[in-house]
Amino acid sequence: MGPPLPRSFYARDPRIVAPELLNKLIVVADGRAGRIVEVEAYCGSEDPAAHTYRGKTARNATMFGEAGHLYVYFSYGIHWCANTVCGEVGQGFGVLLRAIEPVQRLEAIQEARGLPRRAVDLGNGPGKLAQALGITGELNGADLVTVDRGVWVADDGIPPPAKPATTPRVGISKGREHPWRWHVLGNPYVSRAPRLPPANLTP
């Protein structure tokens, strides 16, 4: 399946790392795995949409640590979301994993998601992705490079798309001007199709 990505892969600007994470595999301890088809970059103190914009808190501390660890946070009181920490220690940079195409242990993923689901609905969103792979707060801080808790990101030889689709990020109100969401163009497992520019209705 290929080795875990090295620390140096993550220790860069998340706007570089994010598109390169497309088509990599995220693998968890019990063998469930998915191909990453959608990501977003978050850029610390320079990014008002980032959890780390206003400095370190109990929740976001992992994101200020060493690159290559997993930052898992609890969202809207219901869902878990997973990020890879990027950049230098103290920057609070990371990449949110927003969608996967399930590729290994489909039955376990289906069971984790519950109810009959269309294949595309198994991992097409950050909360769904975490639920599909069983990622919860227990995995916050896991090292994707040393694989200390069984979670890692593998390169199985499929390269990132030469021209990934680039759009504004989903679900934020500040920082909308930055096109820091990337996805595999045309892949049916992404959470949202590219948003068309607003129609010009003025005469």
Added chain:
DNA sequence: GGTAAGATCAGC
């Protein structure tokens, strides 16, 4: 100390 908003999702 209270309140509102949020990197979401499922079910009306």
Added chain:
DNA sequence: CTGATCTTACCA
């Protein structure tokens, strides 16, 4: 469109 209901920021 709404509810679920955790974390944080911000105001009093």
